[in-house]
Amino acid sequence: MSRHHWSVVTLSIALVVLSVVPAPVATGAEGGNETGVDPAVVTAVPNPVADGDAGEFVVVRVPPRSTANWTLGDGETVVPLPADRPASEFALSADPNRTRRLTDAPAVEAPELSLANGGERLRLRRDGAVVARLDYRDAPEGERLVRTDDGRRWRPVGIDPRRVHTYGRANVTGFLLPDSPDLPVETLRDARSRVLLAGYTLTSERVVDALVAANRRGVEVAVLVDADPVGGRSARGMAALDRLADAGVEVTVLGGPGARFDYYHPKYAVVDDRALVMTENWKPAGVGGRSSRGWGVVVDSPVVAADLAGLFRADAGWRDGIPWRRYRRGSVSEDDPPAEGRYPSRIDPTTATASSVRVLTAPGNAESGLVDTIDAAENRVDVIQPSVGRRDGPLLRATIRAAERGVEVRILLSGSWYVTEENAALVDWLNGVAERRDLPLSARVAEPGGRFEKIHAKGVVADDVVVVGSLNWNENAVSENREVSVAVRSDRLAAHFREAFEADWRGNTGTDRTTWIVVAGAAAALVLAVVVARKTVRFD
Template identity: 50%
Template sequence: MQTRDQTVAVVRLVVIVACALLLVAAAAASPTAVVAVSETTAAPATPAAGADRGAGAITPRIVGLLPNPVAPDDAGEYVHLSLPPGNWSVDDGEDVVTVQQQRPGPVLVTADPEAPLDPPGGRVVADGLALSNAGERVVLRRGGANGTVVDAVEYGRAPEGERWARDGAPEWRPVGFDPRDTVPLGAANATAFVLPDAPAEPVAAVRGADERVLLAGYTFASQRVTDELVAAHERGVSVRVLLDGAPVGGVSAEQAARLDALVDAGVEVRVIAGPHARFRYHHAKYAVADDAAVVLTENWKPSGTGGGDSRGWGVTLQSSRAADALADLFRGDAGWRDAVRWERYRDDRTFERADAATGSYPTRHPPADVRIERVRLMTAPGNAESAVVAIVDDAGDRVDVLQPTVDDGPMLASLRRAAERGVRVRLLLSGAWYVAEENAAIVAELNRWADAAGVPFEARVADPAGRYGKVHAKGVVADDVALVGSLNWNPTSARENREVVVALEGEAAAGYYRESFTADWRAGRGATSLTDGLPPSVSITAVGAVAAAALFVKRRLTIGGTDENQRGDRDGPVG
């Protein structure tokens, strides 16, 4: 006979599953924008008989294509070649361009030599092919149209404003974007801190700046940070701000008011947006203040740096090398045509009001001055994902990960490998309402796998227990290496967003963040309250139904357009 509590639990189950089915039905009924998958395949380049194979010889090959530039009539299309001396031709089955090469080197074949944005280097041949946006086969031959084929590239529908690069990672990338290498920055003194415990720390370096302040972020709505930037500008500091112009949910009225105030005071504010955008989202969160570099997991708004809600991690590096490296990144990101001045971008736009976080939390984990033995700067797209995987793969003792949520992929796979070789792994995910059920399903699945495999892997959903509002940090501690930055563990963050992460090597920093992690871990749990009280078999059914619905909807939201008005509807960062 059922007890009253079991009856209530079953009723809750019916509501949960019904909501899940409604989500699926709503998603299935909604029109879905179709994105053509652009899988470029390149045939291996084969030198013609008799070609020079000696030291320093160049293999004739197609190294890049821009079939679909953002321009009227696709002005600026090009084929980028690497050629040894000789007579060559390139064709698409309809037109043929001949190239007479006197000395080895790169060649840019384009009918519009002045049109390409950020053109690759090389000798320009002012002739071109009418490359199809829908995809076609481009062939490089020795000699004329009937010559020997030495290389070929076949591509599908070409993304607008993106170029294909042989051996690129990814192969298709926005014009104006080139992945960066990991930057070694040497040793540094630093202040490690967590939020909401230490809201004064993110702006401390700005308050003391005399020469430069460069602030990069995803969203910005903090009156306190606005006041500090204006004060810095008024005392003669060069102040620049770079943000995302189309965050998920749009730009709030509060953010617009803060940015208007900065511009009115004389501060340069730019937002990355529009059809030329190199990144799906400019999601990095950092600041340069003279010779100090601040790297955060949190947004510049009351819930983040203001200490009003989110559990976040941050570090201030007293390092001219770190500051200069981030300043170089800032200049590169703010200096392209997709970085639009705020006063021009905001014309004729309306903004929605949003409630600001007003939570107040105790300082249980105060900041600490630490010595970092070695600092490395990692960025996405480019190197952050592979660097995180390498750091986890190198761990021999324990790995702790704090994330809003995780997708199955290389980073999560590295945690599984670590556990399989005996490393103790703890994964703590957010219990916020918008990811609670999805994270409960992830936690349940991972813990079942760990139990079945007999490996030291445990996952939990965080319970703030009055110490913060929700988990927003993206942090890792692997042995004596701590990772702090904006990188979410999902493919969009790793491969399409601008993200910044610093690897902090040394027992002092690792110990600081692990202590905070452990305190948060102790309050964690293995399931969310929505399924508490359900019989085990029923609970698993509920979690599975909701997780399946969430995954279905999430996959559909990943498909979208490329113009600025659609960016906010595409699969975006948790924050």
């Protein structure tokens, strides 16, 4: 069960209803639409992580110049809104000093405010008439109601879902792993002013060497990784973070009580005015080129770099960002056998000029942004993923919709032992759908044929747009993890990654698929026995 299983369980039983009631709103100077501001109960934090729920608050929005009598009530208590409001949107709190640590909205003292964790029926009134409402039940600890694409849901305090940020022309280098393992490390080595490295795990000695060397020559270096990766932190991972901290590098881990994300899972680095965004972890199997098929891009753009630097600072700067030296735990998990594969460099990196670059993040906009990209495709969509979650998930539905429009769709999944059966079943189902409905859709389990060990890439090529990043196609990734991807529009870059996809799609054509699955299944049984004995779980 995930780190925030308590939150997920609560979500399954929580009933959240939000509605705006326009009928009673008066017209004229007092009308919300007349001033461009619609009255609303924006969000609520009834159950902060604090003794006695200190700092609980409700954010409301009212027209800035309204002279009406505004109140917020819960059926028992009525809280008057102050006449000298600091902004049209502000937080009401009985303890504004604590509340200011939890929200960027200006905090206004409201001694009468008291929110029940079990539920409230909040009503915003103007001159006695209800203009907006917010009902909730079973408020999870440390969470607030936020707006998502499909309505409202609870989110940990500190997560501000971002819009898709779009930037203009940029030079972009696309590369593959394990084909080009030197490129990401050389990018780090070239740093002159800053390196902000974000990842799920960090065990690569080459990466640590590059970061320590950069720090010694005066480069600002900061590292942000997940506090509690599945299975625990390995001895190599502990040693890597210890060495960085000993060298004076700012090392922060994200997690602990009140953590905003189930897992901190991105794989990117801001290097001077460039953004390195990948599908791979900072370990030998990933950036070391020892195992995984991965995709990556280096975006030479000050504005994209500034965007990700801002995200890095925001993620590291919240209360669940803990200095490694303070968080460090003595117990470590047993190291997995190090990846020692050797693979040929068959496809060299390519550099292209992109007409636009979009930054996608989860929770918030990554799923909807990717769905929009697939929905806009007119000719071809190629998808490469380790696995796919629900068959009725928005991303898989988008690919089927594309095929229904006549778009050629191919989906390539990993043949790794731990997803062999589920991926084979999904491939059969997708191909069955295509055959029954005569759709230009096909799916396949990858047969590496010596090019790599397993698929770890999370990529899409939709016409002239390439999407590269950490986002797995499952519900937890899009809604509970921190994930980062970029969508790059470039004919040349799209051709580069489609060439790589085509080669991986063909794979080892000399091996019969049924035979390959049987062999993989036998190997899986052996490896699974070892894993069960060690009581560890993989999470990439």
